[in-house]
Amino acid sequence: MRGRGRGAWWQDRFENMGARITAPRELVIDILHNTDDHMSASDVYIQAHQINPSIGLTTVYRTLEMLTQLGIVQKFDFGDGKARFELVNNPGGKKHHHHLICLRCKTIVDYSEFLEEELEFVRKTQNKLSKKHNFQITDHAISFYGFCERCR
Amino acid sequence: MRGRGRGAWWQDRFENMGARITAPRELVIDILHNTDDHMSASDVYIQAHQINPSIGLTTVYRTLEMLTQLGIVQKFDFGDGKARFELVNNPGGKKHHHHLICLRCKTIVDYSEFLEEELEFVRKTQNKLSKKHNFQITDHAISFYGFCERCR
DNA sequence: TTAGTAATGAAAATCATTTTCAATAAGATC
DNA sequence: GATCTTATTGAAAATGATTTTCATTACTAA
Numbered sequence: 001m002r003g004r005g006r007g008a009w010w011q012d013r014f015e016n017m018g019a020r021i022t023a024p025r026e027l028v029i030d031i032l033h034n035t036d037d038h039m040s041a042s043d044v045y046i047q048a049h050q051i052n053p054s055i056g057l058t059t060v061y062r063t064l065e066m067l068t069q070l071g072i073v074q075k076f077d078f079g080d081g082k083a084r085f086e087l088v089n090n091p092g093g094k095k096h097h098h099h100l101i102c103l104r105c106k107t108i109v110d111y112s113e114f115l116e117e118e119l120e121f122v123r124k125t126q127n128k129l130s131k132k133h134n135f136q137i138t139d140h141a142i143s144f145y146g147f148c149e150r151c152r
Numbered sequence: 153m154r155g156r157g158r159g160a161w162w163q164d165r166f167e168n169m170g171a172r173i174t175a176p177r178e179l180v181i182d183i184l185h186n187t188d189d190h191m192s193a194s195d196v197y198i199q200a201h202q203i204n205p206s207i208g209l210t211t212v213y214r215t216l217e218m219l220t221q222l223g224i225v226q227k228f229d230f231g232d233g234k235a236r237f238e239l240v241n242n243p244g245g246k247k248h249h250h251h252l253i254c255l256r257c258k259t260i261v262d263y264s265e266f267l268e269e270e271l272e273f274v275r276k277t278q279n280k281l282s283k284k285h286n287f288q289i290t291d292h293a294i295s296f297y298g299f300c301e302r303c304r
Numbered sequence: 305t306t307a308g309t310a311a312t313g314a315a316a317a318t319c320a321t322t323t324t325c326a327a328t329a330a331g332a333t334c
Numbered sequence: 335g336a337t338c339t340t341a342t343t344g345a346a347a348a349t350g351a352t353t354t355t356c357a358t359t360a361c362t363a364a
Contacts, residue, residue, distance in 0.1 A: 056344040077229035137298035146289035208313040
């Protein structure tokens with residue numbers, strides 16, 4: 001689960017796919033690693049471009065798509081027309097969280113409390129599902145929908 | 153939870169919002185009610201249009217957006233560029249299910265087994281979250297991601 | 305009726321995302 | 335090292351799902 005040496009957990013996934021670890025890709029991961037926001041592709045691009053102006057928007061899109069397929073990044077649709085991206089955090093970790101979403105104003109609350117029961121529930125369900133459907137499960141997402149205080 | 157008389161559960165939500173129950177809206181709900189597919193707006197439009205050719209694509213989009221905001225329909229993004237819609241099913245019901253998604257080929261497996269533990273977990277978490285964050289929670293979604301047999 | 309408002313459809317506009325394509329960089333092979 | 339092969343990249347153009355505009359129609363309430 002932890003990085004080994006200076007290598008990070010995600011580098012294994014790159015190797016398995018024969019994908020190269022390039023400057024743009026590292027930068028995208030780095031940016032996602034250092035934020036708690038739900039960033040859109042364009043948000044990532046703006047930051048990346050400030051650090052390294054040679055990076056193009058297309059590459060950001062391609063990198064995010066690739067990272068999503070590798071299970072390194074999770075892609076969300078909160079209903080505002082742009083996809084949002086987050087680095088995957090392992091279930092026990094500090095940054096692991098889920099979303100509580102207001103259907104009207106689309107406010108997103110990240111919650112990381114109350115995860116004790118989730119851990120057990122997810123573990124069991126994941127085991128059963130992966131056996132039954134022959135999946136190698138790498139991640140999960142849980143979202144609650146409703147109306148926030150102001151939108152009731 | 154059940155419809156009362158010929159009224160259906162979702163009609164209450166319409167009334168609360170002062171929204172009219174019109175032919176196009178009923179038709180969209182009806183179509184979603186009678187499928188197990190994950191339909192895109194355009195899928196819904198094609199069916200709707202066959203039944204009632206006067207219905208426009210715009211209305212289908214507007215209706216799906218509205219139903220999503222009312223918590224009657226759930227909107228999903230499975231990563232193929234089109235939003236997918238499903239009628240919300242209450243957690244105890246037969247059609248309640250969640251998704252297992254292959255990150256590579258984007259196959260979606262609907263699963264409705266192994267929901268016993270979910271019921272309890274969701275109930276508790278929902279209670280705690282709604283108190284702490286002052287939300288009226290109406291629904292939830294759980295997704296597992298990974299690689300299917302063919303894509304490992 | 306009649307006024308006021310919500311809902312609708314067609315066409316046009318928007319805009320996030322993809323595709324194309326030529327250029328570059330990296331790895332493998334000799 | 336030189337060369338071949340393939341992956342990666344960026345800019346510009348294309349795509350296509352979704353939204354907006356706007357004139358029309360259908361309700362609802364008075």
